[in-house]
Amino acid sequence: MKYISLLLFLLTLAKTPLLADQNPWEIIERSQKASQNLNYKGIYISQNGQELKSVEITHALHGSEQFTKINLLDGNADEVLSHDKNVVIYHKHDNNVVIQKREQQHLFPVIFPGDISEIKKYYLLSFGVLERVAGRITQRVNLIPKDSFRYAYSFWLDQETSLPLKMIISNIEKNILEQSAFNKIQFGTVTDLKWFTPTLDFSKKYLIDENITKEININRFWTANNIPPGFKEVNFMVSKMTDMNLVSNHSVYSDGLSYISLFVQPVRKGQKPKVGDLSMNATNVSARYYKGYQIMAVGSVPIKAVRNLIDSVEF
Amino acid sequence: MTEKNSSLFDNEIKEEDIRSLISSEIKKPNMRSQWFYYQTIRDVVRGEYSGSSNLSKKIMAAIDEEPTQMRGYSPAKELVVDFNFYNWQLVLGFAVFFAIVFAGLNSKNENTVIPVQLVYEEMPVEIINAHFANTSSTANYFVQTTFINK
Numbered sequence: 001m002k003y004i005s006l007l008l009f010l011l012t013l014a015k016t017p018l019l020a021d022q023n024p025w026e027i028i029e030r031s032q033k034a035s036q037n038l039n040y041k042g043i044y045i046s047q048n049g050q051e052l053k054s055v056e057i058t059h060a061l062h063g064s065e066q067f068t069k070i071n072l073l074d075g076n077a078d079e080v081l082s083h084d085k086n087v088v089i090y091h092k093h094d095n096n097v098v099i100q101k102r103e104q105q106h107l108f109p110v111i112f113p114g115d116i117s118e119i120k121k122y123y124l125l126s127f128g129v130l131e132r133v134a135g136r137i138t139q140r141v142n143l144i145p146k147d148s149f150r151y152a153y154s155f156w157l158d159q160e161t162s163l164p165l166k167m168i169i170s171n172i173e174k175n176i177l178e179q180s181a182f183n184k185i186q187f188g189t190v191t192d193l194k195w196f197t198p199t200l201d202f203s204k205k206y207l208i209d210e211n212i213t214k215e216i217n218i219n220r221f222w223t224a225n226n227i228p229p230g231f232k233e234v235n236f237m238v239s240k241m242t243d244m245n246l247v248s249n250h251s252v253y254s255d256g257l258s259y260i261s262l263f264v265q266p267v268r269k270g271q272k273p274k275v276g277d278l279s280m281n282a283t284n285v286s287a288r289y290y291k292g293y294q295i296m297a298v299g300s301v302p303i304k305a306v307r308n309l310i311d312s313v314e315f
Numbered sequence: 316m317t318e319k320n321s322s323l324f325d326n327e328i329k330e331e332d333i334r335s336l337i338s339s340e341i342k343k344p345n346m347r348s349q350w351f352y353y354q355t356i357r358d359v360v361r362g363e364y365s366g367s368s369n370l371s372k373k374i375m376a377a378i379d380e381e382p383t384q385m386r387g388y389s390p391a392k393e394l395v396v397d398f399n400f401y402n403w404q405l406v407l408g409f410a411v412f413f414a415i416v417f418a419g420l421n422s423k424n425e426n427t428v429i430p431v432q433l434v435y436e437e438m439p440v441e442i443i444n445a446h447f448a449n450t451s452s453t454a455n456y457f458v459q460t461t462f463i464n465k
Contacts, residue, residue: 105456250449261449274433285433
C-alpha cells in the first residue's frame with residue numbers, strides 16, 4: 001500500500017506542469033498575438049498624470065489584414081483609422097477636419113512588439129494574482145526593469161484570451177505614472193467591415209497635413225553615441241519647422257515598451273535655446289544647446305536615460 | 316479606373332460620379348490602403364485642395380519652400396590659390412584688416428546666444444506633440460502635430 005501511494009504521488013508530480021519547465025514569456029507572446037488576431041470592441045479609460053480620457057476601440061482581423069478604429073470620446077471627437085501599417089488620424093475642429101498620416105504605433109491594448117527579445121533582456125517577468133477587470137478574470141503580469149533606464153510595467157491579461165485589459169506604468173518608487181484600463185469589452189461581435197469608415201461631415205472642409213516630410217532626402221549630420229542599453233532606433237523623421245525654411249530631425253528609440261524621442265533642430269532667430277531637465281508625470285525631458293542647435297530628448301523613461309542621450313549627440 | 320483618375324485630377328469628373336467611384340473602389344482589397352485619400356477628392360474637384368491645381372505652380376512653390384538643412388553636406392573642394400610673391404604686401408594688408416574686423420565683430424556677438432533653463436511653461440509644444448504622436452501607447456497619441464492653419 002505504501003508503494004502504491006508513493007507511485008500515485010510520483011504520477012501526480014509527473015502530470016503537474018512545473019513552472020520551471022515552462023517558458024514564462026509565452027504569456028507575453030500569447031498576449032501579443034491576441035491583440036492582433038482577436039476581434040473585439042470596447043471602451044477604455046486612459047490616464048496620464050491629471051488627464052483622463054475615454055477611448056472606444058474596434059479591432060478586427062479580416063483575412064490577414066488588421067483593421068482598427070479608435071474614437072476619442074472626451075473633448076475633440078478625433079478618430080484614428082488604421083489598416084495594417086497605414087494609420088490616419090482625423091482631427092476634428094469647428095470648421096474643418098485635419099487628416100494626418102501617422103506611423104504605426106503600439107497603441108493600447110496592442111502594446112507588445114512582434115519580437116520580444118529585447119524585453120526579455122531588459123525586464124524581469126513576475127506573475128501576480130488573478131484579478132477582475134471589465135467584468136473578466138485577468139492574470140496580473142509584472143515587467144520589472146533590470147536597470148534604471150526604464151519604468152516598470154504591469155499588465156492584466158484576460159485569462160481566456162490573453163488580451164491586455166489593463167496596463168500601469170510606474171516608477172522605481174512604485175508611483176503610478178500612466179494607466180489604461182478597459183471598463184467594457186466584447187469579443188467576437190465584430191463580423192464585418194461596415195464600421196471601418198471615418199465619420200464624414202461634408203459641412204466641414206477636409207485638409208491633409210503634409211508637413212511631416214519623412215521622405216525628404218537629407219543626410220543625418222549628427223550621431224548619438226550613448227543610446228540607453230536595449231534601445232534601438234525605430235524611426236527617423238525630418239520635418240519642416242513651423243514658420244521656418246529649416247528642418248528638424250526627430251529620431252525615435254525603443255526597447256520594445258518604452259520610447260524616447262530625440263530632436264536635433266536649429267535654434268530660431270531671436271529664440272533662446274533651452275538647457276536642463278524637466279519632469280511632466282511619466283514624461284521626462286532633457287535639453288542641451290550645442291553649436292547653434294537645440295538638442296532635446298523626450299521620453300516616458302527616467303531622466304537619466306534622456307540626459308545621457310542628449311549629452312552624447314555630436315556633429 | 317485610370318481614365319477616371321486622370322479626369323479627376325484634371326478637374327473634369329462630375330461631382331455626382333465621385334460617390335459611386337469611391338464606393339466601387341473601396342470594396343477592392345488592394346484599394347483599401349488608399350482610403351484616406353478619398354476624403355480629399357471632394358476638395359480636389361471643388362478646387363479647394365491646393366495640391367490639385369496647376370502643377371508647375373505647385374512645383375515652383377515646392378522648390379521655394381524646400382526646407383534647408385544647415386549641416387550635413389560634403390565640404391567643397393579646397394580652393395587652390397596661385398600665390399604671387401609680389402602681392403604679399405596687399406595680402407598682408409587684407410589680413411590685418413580682416414583680423415581687426417573679426418575681432419570687433421566677435422567681441423560684440425560673444426554673448427548673443429544665452430541658453431535659458433528649461434521650464435514647463437516654455438516647453439515647446441511642437442516637440443511634446445511630435446513625441447506623443449509618434450511614441451504614445453495611450454490617448455496622448457491623439458495630439459495634433461505641426462499643422463497650424465486651423
